[in-house]
Amino acid sequence: MLRRVPSRLRRQLPPEHIPGAVARLGPDSRPDPYGLRGQAAILDGPGRAQRQAKRRGRQHTMAETRLIQSRYRLLDVIGRGGMGEVWRARDEALGRQVAVKCLKPVGPQPDRSFTGILRERFRREARVAAALQHRGVTVVHDFGEHEGVLYLVMELLDGRNLSQLLEDNGQRPLPVPDVVDIAEQVADALGYTHEQGIVHRDLKPANIMRLTDGTVKICDFGIARPGHDVGSASRLTSAGVAMGTPHYMSPEQISGGDVDHRSDLYSLGCVLYEIATGVPPFDLDDAWAVLVGHRDTRPEPLRSHRAELPGFLDRVVLDLLAKSPGERPTDAGDLRRRIRYGRTGDRPPEPGPTTRPTTRPPGLPSWTHAMTAGRRATGTVAAGLPLPDHSAGLTSEWTTGTDPRALPAVRGERPTPSPELLSTLADRHGTGLDLGRLGHWEEAGEVHRAVAAEREHALGPDHPDTLSSRYEVGFTLSRTGRADDALREFGRVVDGRERALGPDHPETLAARQETAYVLGQLGRHFEAHQMYAAVLASRERTMGRDHPDTLRCRHNLAFNLARLGRLEDSYRLAHEVADARTRLLGATHPDTLATRYEVAYTLGRLGRWEDALRTYREVAQARAASLGAGHPETLSARYEVGISLGRLGRGAEALELYRALVQDRTRVSGPADAETLRARHGLGVNLGRMARWEEAVGEARQVCAIRERTLGPDHPDTLVSRREIAVGLGWLGRWTEALTLYRQVADARTRVLGADHPDTLTGRNDEAHCLEQLGRRTEAVELYRQVAALRRQRGAPRP
Structure with a gap:
């Protein structure tokens, strides 16, 4: 979407x-x-x-x-x-x-x-x-x-x-x-x-x-x-x-x-x-x-x-x-x-046989383009000239609305719901969308679930309006961290839309694309790749390579390829999409910049940090010009500029950038906002790179305390901050304190992620290194062996 x-x-x-x-x-x-x-x-x-x-x-x-x-x-x-x-x-x-x-x-x-x-x-x-x-x-x-x-x-x-x-x-x-x-x-x-x-x-x-x-x-x-x-x-x-x-x-x-x-x-x-x-x-x-x-x-x-x-x-x-x-x-x-x-x-080229696009009457939803609309309602007739049905266009709007008159064609013998009920449900559906737009995902989900249940009762489970509500339920679930539930919900939507609309209908493809995204959330990147590839083939066949929805799917596929470790393929595809969007939309269009952001990320993963830095800076400058220096998307690009500077060993520049970024994030979003804390984490990391370890540990402790209070002690961001404290303590020679924190991180990751998860294994490796520094070599060797066995069992390469 x-x-x-x-x-x-x-x-x-x-x-x-x-x-x-x-x-x-x-x-x-x-x-x-x-x-x-x-x-x-x-x-x-x-x-x-x-x-x-x-x-x-x-x-x-x-x-x-x-x-x-x-x-x-x-x-x-x-x-x-x-x-x-x-x-x-x-x-x-x-x-x-x-x-x-x-x-x-x-x-x-x-x-x-x-x-x-x-x-x-x-x-x-x-x-x-x-x-x-x-x-x-x-x-x-x-x-x-x-x-x-x-x-x-x-x-x-x-x-x-x-x-x-x-x-x-x-x-x-x-x-x-x-x-x-x-x-x-x-x-x-x-x-x-x-x-x-x-x-x-x-x-x-x-x-x-x-x-x-x-x-x-x-x-x-x-x-x-x-x-x-x-x-x-x-x-x-x-x-x-x-x-x-x-x-x-x-x-x-x-x-x-x-x-x-x-x-x-x-x-x-x-x-x-x-x-x-x-x-x-x-x-x-x-x-x-x-x-x-x-x-x-x-x-x-x-x-x-x-x-x-x-x-x-x-x-x-x-x-x-x-x-x-x-x-x-x-x-x-x-x-x-x-x-x-x-x-x-x-x-001009010689004209060949053409197929005119299928059209639909005004006021009908997009899913009726392949259906017979039935008898058209005509307006008042005066002086022999039929007039339009003006009630269908009171705002001279750009029309994509639904028309209750089309509903019985897909409901069979189901009793016709009243226009008042349909209007009320449409209004509540819109309220759910507005709540989501404002970031109130839990409330939006409650609204969409209630509307979906009422629409299913009034219209049937496979009616497009019911499935539209189900789609939004799935989206709110994915935004609130309930990816498994979101996957099940999107599966229902895909099945229903394939039955009602066909496998290549744009709304079916949209649901399949969201399914692929949720699979990525769950770490099932190979399955996500297969679904993205299938959706892309359908979009290219029915819409063309340069259609906005096709380009969006190609963008998502590039994103997922990077998560599969296919970095060269990801870079090549993202670069193609960025070029296409530049040609069609302009170099500073939001979609173009989003893809160039992805290009820069892949460049970084490939170790091409100079190219990544240049691209991130160009994105940040374009967003600052169009959105303002304090816009969250501009600040996101600036954060990545800081990462690139740090990777290039330009710690002083990165430190200066992160200090300014923390101030801007605090002003825009508040001191406890996740992005503000991420900027402060970057500040602490670069203090460490400058060997200012006392300051780095102090910054990491403050960020960790806020994250523990707002996110919980076992949240991934909290654990990252706790590990950063341990890193600083190790550099200060305080290995006993560092060992306690490394064990806390590894134990929490074992509970939340499992003993063989890559992040858990990284935590155990940190613990073993700390034991080695304390002279407890036997314990360290045994722990290194356990980590190696788990890596072999999982089939993951050693970093």
Whole structure:
């Protein structure tokens, strides 16, 4: 899973990019009654939107709550829609500026049912947005609830949306090279999001940002403006359509037809038409006439408005604006190739037989793509024009939600559960995900277990929603150290998904991949390798080598190969994945940096410490630039820099680095945090390398005491600290004290790990060495013999 990328010894949430400066808010070229315009990034100084609001005497929703969750300090409003506000804010923990989007209450006496729907969709929107990791999509950093108000924390972008660029240009079209570049970058971003099964459904100029460095990003996961009758024709021509904006809606959206990724391609065609010619394809004042134009009228060629446009761009945009989805480019990748060939003048390859991707109606879960969806619900019909089912898209969200109407197709004769029950269970499932995201794994597990039991009763054991809850149960078990239980749970999920979805379905493969990870946790690395290899073969066959999920699996396989001792194979595979991610995502993308981190780790294991040091430093610098110097992922890379320096004999540099790292870890996470203590352990080790053994023993004693109190006396980290004390005492010649500690460590490892575990044998070897130093040679020889026999019995090589 994307949110579960392995770091060196544990999985971690992927970090995000953070641009620096911000830009000024400017009005869109058209009314924006549907949501927030340019929500991710737009202000200067106190913000023009805020100054205008103050002049109108408006009260901001969260003006009295300037600090959210003791972390995000709201500064000024930079966008407002009917249901939400976007604030420029400062992340006090990391010292960076962000955009915070808040869901506002609906009127003085809001309809509870309607508000509940909006809140659930806002949560789903946050989860979907946070799962998208691409340089062409606005990054989501955080999500939560503060004093009853839901909020979403996003990157603050330095740039202008396309509507603002048109306005800046006096509503004249943009330069041709800019139009082509924007088209190519948006096609690339849409290709990624469509591969994730996500359809935007509200692509328009105001939702596409061009940053000052030329990067183009899709943004605005907007909140729709509510109406008392959001599905009626009256709302279509006044307050707005909840699922799209009239000037950029596809014919199938307008007619209530099945909407898939090709609807986004149509909307992109409308956007490109406008920035290339200065006007949208159907430039009419009446919204109804605009919709009819999309449905019935062929657009005029772009070069009838602007003769200097290249012919290939005219053809590409008109193809995007085809009335029938089947007549448009197959997908965003096809579109990008057409643009590239047109731009470079290269001859495209001869077309061969193609298979169009299977699509699914909006609002259905991903597992229905191979099923018959049944009778489609149609919207209200007025003046002979069927309208969309607006209740399916109240937030103009990127859609991956479930549709209860599809459930009976897989339940047979099971009684149909009420929509209220399904909605409640979905909400509780989301709560479990949020608890996990915040690190409350025990509580998350309790929530998911309860939801799984109720879903199994209501929907059946093999229903995708039931299995989704079971999947999360397994994940929480793996995060709380219960790997055996997690393995059993994932086994149930794999079996159920293979029966219901097939062995090559992405959700089946995701469960098998998590199973492989848990096998690695249990030290069963050969079995993990076999499963990773099988999953990878399936992903490459069904998705291609460069699909994000395929690359994630290749990353995990490289990680596991290192644990099998196949270091050269691990290095080669990790290097290939890093190169692929650099090419597809950019050199500073979180996934790219995670793999380069793994490359550096393998280099260290291979003894190539100079190369490891250089790579770790590059990762640390990139993370500091994008996340901040105090971000946990930056600090993790700095810790590895310290290890590399120590291995190279540069103890003084390592000591200086660890002193600074301890201060930063303490400030960010507290003095008793595991990572703070790990940094202090590194500090103690390097004090020893500098022969400052009294200080080293003192540091190790303090760390050991905290670990014993917080983790327990037999925890592996506690035992490592106790052994470090013994090492220092030995160097100080205090061998009797050292022997007592070495025996404690070896006895504890025997109890916890077994007598023949490699760590236990290392502890007994330390004990024998200590006996030898004390002149108790006979005892030492006997213990060395016992260790050697156990090693032979286990089949482990002598270190």
